[in-house]
Amino acid sequence: MSSITVQFQSQTQQALVLEGPSGPFTIHRISIPSPRSGEVVVKVHSAGLNPADWKIPKYHILVDEFPAIIGSDIAGEIVQVGENVSGFKIGDKV
Numbered sequence: 054m055s056s057i058t059v060q061f062q063s064q065t066q067q068a069l070v071l072e073g074p075s076g077p078f079t080i081h082r083i084s085i086p087s088p089r090s091g092e093v094v095v096k097v098h099s100a101g102l103n104p105a106d107w108k109i110p111k112y113h114i115l116v117d118e119f120p121a122i123i124g125s126d127i128a129g130e131i132v133q134v135g136e137n138v139s140g141f142k143i144g145d146k147v
Contacts, residue, residue, distance in 0.1 A: 065082045065085060066085050066097070067083075068080070068082075070121065071109060071110055071116065071119060071121045072120050074119065087133065088133050090135050091136075091137050093134050094133035095131055096132045097129040098130065100124055102126070103126050127147075130146055131143055
């Protein structure tokens, strides 16, 4: 008997969300967006907060609309590529 491996790709992801200008940070499950022109979608393998992330609610800087998804320090793999993207392809590690 042969075995078949089936992989299911989730349509959602976890995101760190800043609820309002002074916080709190919460984790939400959100839909994975499709890439727009010039964008890629990255499957995140590792993420972290940097000093700018925690300074946003402390000093009310950089973000004007809430709730806001916070955090940009990531490592992962490109899983989708939008139109007009050059220099990146599916499978690239970023």
